Amino acid sequence: xxxxxxxxxxxxxxxxxxxxxxxxxxxxxxxxxxxxxxxxxxxxxxxxxxxxxxxxxxxxxxxxxxxxxxxxxxxxxxxxxxxxxxxxxxxxxxxxxxxxxxxxxxxxxxxxxxxxxxxxxxxxxxxxxxxxxxxxxxxxxxxxxxxx
Numbered sequence: 001x002x003x004x005x006x007x008x009x010x011x012x013x014x015x016x017x018x019x020x021x022x023x024x025x026x027x028x029x030x031x032x033x034x035x036x037x038x039x040x041x042x043x044x045x046x047x048x049x050x051x052x053x054x055x056x057x058x059x060x061x062x063x064x065x066x067x068x069x070x071x072x073x074x075x076x077x078x079x080x081x082x083x084x085x086x087x088x089x090x091x092x093x094x095x096x097x098x099x100x101x102x103x104x105x106x107x108x109x110x111x112x113x114x115x116x117x118x119x120x121x122x123x124x125x126x127x128x129x130x131x132x133x134x135x136x137x138x139x140x141x142x143x144x145x146x147x148x
Contacts, residue, residue: 017032019031019032072110073110074109074110074111074112074128074129075104075105075109075110075111075112076112076114077099077104077105077111077112077113077114077127078113078114078115078116078117079113079114079115079116079117079118079119079134079137079138080116080117080118081104081117082094082113082117082119082123082125083117083118083119083120083121085098085099085102086121086123091123092122092123092124093123093124093125093126094123094124094125094126095125095126096111096126096127096148099111110128110129111127111128111129112127112128112129112130112131113125113127113129113130113131113134113138113145114131114133114134115131115132115133115134115136115137118137119137119138119140119141119143120141121141121143122141122142122143123138123141123143124143124144124146125138125143125144125145125146126146126148127145127146127147127148128147128148129147130145130147
């Protein structure tokens, strides 16, 4: 056995269809494309969403709503979550790096602190935004809320 007499396994390959080589081949005439119509012609390509002349779905369904281009999306973190983080790591100041290390946010997300839960420790909390109840709870515990 050498490279000159290698052959693929029996039945593993098929012969290519030779289309459009006369009627005697069985694949001449219409060349497997059927009779007439756009699909039988060269250069045919169906437009995206075309439904054969029927009103396409994207035109049957009405448009509604809008996207506010000025929307600022925050990742919400509650006070009880901050309290658990402080107890676990014995922190005095809680900032963005602490949230990133804990896996609450990624480095490009904005943080808003919400007032669900209670704080027992005196903390300086850094975030991009605070709810009124969160600020009240942080200050009631003797801490401060620092906006970035």
